[in-house]
Amino acid sequence: MPVRPTPQSGVMQIAPYVPGRSSAGGGSSGKIVKLSSNESPLGASPAAIAALEGLGNTLAAYPDGSSSDLRQAIAQTQGLEAERIVVGAGSDELLHLLAQTYLGEGDEAVISQFGFLVYPIVTKGAGAQPIFAWDKDYCVDVDAMLGAVSERTKLVFLANPNNPTGTYVSEAELMRLHAGLRPDILLVVDSAYAEYVTANDYAAGDRLVRDSDNVVMVRTFSKIGLAALRIGWMYGPAHIVDAVNRLRGPFNVNRAAQLAGEATVRDVEFVARLKAHNKKWRDWLTSELNRNRIRILPSQGNFVLALFEEDGGKAAKKANEALLEAGLIVREMGAYGLPDALRISIGEERAMRAVAKVLKGLNE
Numbered sequence: 123m124p125v126r127p128t129p130q131s132g133v134m135q136i137a138p139y140v141p142g143r144s145s146a147g148g149g150s151s152g153k154i155v156k157l158s159s160n161e162s163p164l165g166a167s168p169a170a171i172a173a174l175e176g177l178g179n180t181l182a183a184y185p186d187g188s189s190s191d192l193r194q195a196i197a198q199t200q201g202l203e204a205e206r207i208v209v210g211a212g213s214d215e216l217l218h219l220l221a222q223t224y225l226g227e228g229d230e231a232v233i234s235q236f237g238f239l240v241y242p243i244v245t246k247g248a249g250a251q252p253i254f255a256w257d258k259d260y261c262v263d264v265d266a267m268l269g270a271v272s273e274r275t276k277l278v279f280l281a282n283p284n285n286p287t288g289t290y291v292s293e294a295e296l297m298r299l300h301a302g303l304r305p306d307i308l309l310v311v312d313s314a315y316a317e318y319v320t321a322n323d324y325a326a327g328d329r330l331v332r333d334s335d336n337v338v339m340v341r342t343f344s345k346i347g348l349a350a351l352r353i354g355w356m357y358g359p360a361h362i363v364d365a366v367n368r369l370r371g372p373f374n375v376n377r378a379a380q381l382a383g384e385a386t387v388r389d390v391e392f393v394a395r396l397k398a399h400n401k402k403w404r405d406w407l408t409s410e411l412n413r414n415r416i417r418i419l420p421s422q423g424n425f426v427l428a429l430f431e432e433d434g435g436k437a438a439k440k441a442n443e444a445l446l447e448a449g450l451i452v453r454e455m456g457a458y459g460l461p462d463a464l465r466i467s468i469g470e471e472r473a474m475r476a477v478a479k480v481l482k483g484l485n486e
């Protein structure tokens with residue numbers, strides 16, 4: 123072997139991330155509808171688009187390094203303290219920063235069986251080991267999560283609701299998970315889909331953050347219209363905010379993202395419209411498809427997971443091909459260890475009716 127630069131060992135253990143596809147390939151003709159990345163079902167807030175209009179005049183100057191206007195807007199609308207918020211270039215950046223800050227060689231992070239794929243990436247990137255806890259029928263099992271904790275555990279990741287399953291744990295279960303952790307273990311509650319949750323026993327985690335020293339809540343704008351701009355935020359105790367801010371790049375969030383984020387946070391009506399649209403079509407798609415030998419997991423997100431439990435993955439592949447043929451791009455789930463599943467983002471009415479038509483047609 124020639125002598126050459128060597129990545130730190132954890133990095134080469136990372137399986138390359140495969141994003142949702144954005145073209146349908148050869149087969150389809152006509153309009154392509156992308157339902158593979160859980161973006162907003164109704165585009166961006168008009169206020170966010172308008173907010174970007176003045177941007178040209180300011181391109182030569184660095185953005186506000188602490189995103190203070192955006193933090194103020196989040197704090198005001200959500201009833202939080204601005205000093206305990208950190209804004210990131212997508213919540214992915216914040217997950218990386220948390221892992222880099224709290225994990226190192228020899229440490230372990232607990233992740234649920236079908237937890238978000240970014241968690242093992244950031245864990246290995248920090249030189250630590252991901253430890254997976256079995257789900258119970260596609261839902262995070264708090265007892266299994268607690269059972270996976272060892273003396274080496276430094277961090278526990280919980281996506282709630284979870285991507286890609288769409289299932290969630292109740293506030294009582296979240297509290298039980300937290301109560302079972304040693305105080306030196308950081309619990310990262312990733313509430314990326316909180317804006318879409320309709321269950322009334324759910325909590326996004328802000329109260330738990332306020333009442334403890336070892337919890338952070340991570341949020342994103344990617345699912346409410348700003349995926350292109352890469353912007354997310356976290357809310358945590360002062361000591362964690364201080365540590366993360368030391369490692370964070372001084373100008374990590376660009377001005378366009380800050381402006382559009384602030385406008386979106388303040389456009390309460392838009393976010394409410396997204397939620398209502400999503401609930402309507404999530405419920406509709408779930409009940410349409412559940413009747414047709416496809417199992418749709420009950421979802422609290424802006425997507426559903428469709429399980430084709432017969433044929434060990436062949437039925438899912440066939441369904442995916444039929445959807446692609448109709449110009450509908452959904453997400454294959456092999457990378458999550460779910461070859462018999464397809465994840466379908468909630469979109470506009472026309473797209474939802476088209477998905478239902480294709481999938482029902484398969485079983486006739």
Ligand SMILES: *Cc1c(COP(=O)(O)O)cnc(C)c1O
Nearest residue numbers: 212213214238285314342344354
């Ligand atoms: C989409 C998603 C995110 C958001 O990532 P961004 O970097 O903000 O786009 C975070 N966590 C989960 C579970 C997600 O599904």
